[in-house]
Amino acid sequence: MHWINWIILGIAVVLTGAGGLAILYQLFNGLNRTGLNDRYVWGLNIQGFFTLSSYAAGILTIISAWILMGLPDPGGIFAPAGTLAFGFLISSQILLGSDLGRPLRALYILKGRNFISPLTWDFVTLMILTLCSFLLMFNLVPQNVFFIKVWALVTLLTSLLCIVVHTIFFIPKVEAGYNSHPFSSLDIFSGSIWSGAAVMVLMSTGLDLQKTFLGFLLVFSIIVFASSAGAFIASKLGRTEHKNIKFLVINGVIILGLVAENLVLKEGLFAGPIIAVLVLFAVFIEKYDLVTEYQGKPSLPLPYSMFEKITPYKPSIIELGSLVASFSLSVVIFYAVYIFKLYILPFVLSWF
């Protein structure tokens, strides 16, 4: 393994260890020290959860769609990408668990079996995706066209369901009408697949294949940009406050970067990975606008909400620690599996 990877792993381990204390604190004490309040009941933890699960669903959507189209694994990057998806899924679930008021009751979801609850479906889809990514990670899917296609179909449908489920949390709170709902299905889906393409760009660093994924990234960036720019114009024409301007600006920078990478930089050293990381950051920002900023709006119409005091939301150090730990844990899991497969597994197998 290259020394840069060891440095990245070392940093990730330290961050996971330090931030992990925050997660443990939340898991055993509930939501004791947060910036949340009666107005902002969901904050950084849920934003991180939506982001990580969106990344994972995006990666698995691209891989499964690729397989269903009958295309071969390009350069053997599916297993490492699946490992990263696995890491994102585990981290997202830990983050969600630590955000519960009563974390030790989390398994009551299984007992409740309320299949009209989006959270139940979130739980189910995340479990299935974790299993699917585990199978992909260790190449455990039987190498037979039928089984591989079944795996791909199940993964694709579950990834899409997981993304769709995230679009229905806020539905009862808003009135019918275009763009009144913060979680538009197309936005969420394109954001997820966009981040999936970004991870593929990262995974294919150093391979000729990266150009293909950068092309995908450009296409998805344009789709996401068109969607968010349309919402921006609609809100301007409708004279309503637009919530997603930061996301739109970052998106514009990404498109410019991708075009520059293609036209000017040509063999740019790290342009692709840098743009990919920026895409992942943009998806994180998008979730902030959707999850956190949206809650700042009063639920009741005027004039009934005219004197409503809105306490601002400032994430606490515990929330920041949990978020950092969950992201770095994904990296630790990725490298841990890589090291296991590279050094430990061959050693174990040699015994048999």
Add this chain to the structure above:
Amino acid sequence: MRYGMVIDLARCVGCGACTIACRGQNGTPAGINFNKMKKYEVGTYPSAKMKAIPMPCMHCDNPPCLKVCPTKATVKHENGIVTIDTDLCIGCRACIIACPYDSRQFIWKMNNYYENQNETPFEKHQYKKYQKGTVVKCVFCIDRVNEGLEPACVHTCLAGARIFGDLDDPESEVSRLIADHGGVAFKAEIGTEPCVYYING
């Protein structure tokens, strides 16, 4: 049977007695308020007026909070009252996000009314039914209702602005008031079918 409430806004003087009665009856920890009183202003200076609108839980016939609860901790009783089983609540707060009326609250911390002092005997007794890290809401004083009494807020309203009864019975006072005065439910257009109606607003 479907219990509901009519709030006569012409009679409501915004005194907040209902809120105090609610707190007394339910023994809610400090900071937790089942019966919110929203103040708002009508008209323009110099003839502007301050008005109040009480906002209990709407006990919707089609409650979004019940649908989103993954553990079935939110329960709708046969009489239409929506309650929460605290022992099943995992504190995910999806119901708070789903409620269009801000009727639910999360217990971030069990606060006493007298800061930096121990719980009073009343608080000690009443707080047994609440758990930190769970969600709470107005339960239409279901224990009182089961005994044939009115909810505490209705009983205590000095202006008689709150009327409680069976919405399914066309002869009940609530049904009659809604029919005669054109009762309006909050955000009815989103399909939650609230059981709290406002008249003379």
